[in-house]
Amino acid sequence: MGFLLSKLLPLLLYPLGLGLLLQLLGLAAAPKGSGQGSDPRSSRRRQASLWLSGTGVGLIWLGAMPLTSRQLIWGLEEQAAALTPQQLPRADAVVVLGGGLRPALPPRQGVEVAEGGDRLLRGVQLVRRGLAPLLVTSGGRVSFTGNDPAPPEALWARDxxxxxxxxxxRILxxxxxxxxxEEARDIGALGRQRGWTRVLLVTSAFHMPRSMATFQQRSGLTVVPVSCDYQLPGRAHYGQPTVGNTLKSLVPDAEALYLSTVALKEHLGLAIYRLSFKPWEPWAPG
Structure with a gap:
């Protein structure tokens, strides 16, 4: 139940959940019946209703603007690019965090690669280049349905x-x-069992700042970040704004709302780590 709540409650902090919640509160605050405009209590309730509903709509609109989602994603991916060294050192293992694959369940003919599948592809590439002798695929079963036939993601990634x-x-x-x-804790324990000192950590760029903070605090290993799966080109390579582009950036878009939600989740998690633990430092060769 605690794990379920940890997944459900944060949804009310993101633009869609919080915006809808405010609109529901606005409906609840609206005066009942026809009412009279001269009634002070009715007038106050009507104002509160309009304020709550308008704020809810505005919050969803703001989160769904491509302009907003770009700024939020860039804020994370620029950190990830700065963290990832130009020359990667050798390590004891390449650790690929879960995310980005779909299990081989019918009608699929095998494991399928989704948006974040670059993680596994990059990890395999690093092992093939000889930067580590082992690949660690990570990820448990995260499902709230009964009798879910999908095995833990680490198994699909291995396959x-x-x-x-x-x-x-060469695969663990x-x-x-x-x-x-939990990945940081469990891979840290695996590393202690095998006498590891350094791992290459592979995950999506937007996820890397929070992953590094988590692994540096919980794994006990020297962690070298390897970012991939960038959602956007860098600001300098994005191109010059035009009137059409600017207008489109202000119009709500479902994909932009999704990216804003992903970015806010990472920013929130990173803020919690920075408040809860001692400051962490980017990896540096030494």
Whole structure:
């Protein structure tokens, strides 16, 4: 129940959930019946209703603007780019965090790669380049449906890595972790068992700042970030704004609302880590 609540409650802090909640509160605050405009209590309730509903609509609109989502995503991806070193050192293992794959359940013919599938592809590439002898696929089963037939994501990722040509003896799995904090804890324990000192951490760029904060606090390992799956080109490579582009950036868009939500989740998690733990430092060769 605690894990379920940890997934559900934050939804009310993101633009869609919070905006709808404010609109519901606005409906509840609206005066009942026809009422008389001269009634002070009715007038105050009507004003409160309009304010709550308008704020809810405005919040959803703001989160759904491409202009907003770009700024939020850039704020994370620029940090990730700065964290990732130009020359990667050798390490004891490449750790690929869960996310970005779909299980081989019918009618699919095998494991399928979604938006974040760059994580696994990048991890396999690093092992093939000889930067580490082992690939660790991570990710548990996160499902709230009964009798879900999908195995933990770490197993699908292992299967796909083998299909991509990586030998089975060079792949380890971490199938029990459902959150980034649990991944940091469990991979840290795996590293202590095997005598590791350094790992290459592969995840999406927007997820990297929070992942680094988590792993540096919880894993006990030296963690070298390897960011991938960038959602946007850098600001300098985005192009010059035009009238059409500016207008389009102000009109609500479903994909922009999704990206804003993803970015806010990461910014919120990162803020909590910075308030709860000692400051963390970017990895530096030494």
């Amino acid at each position: 796909l890595a083998q299909e991509l040509g990586l030998p089975a003896h 799995i971490n199938p029990g972790s459902r959150t980034t904090a």
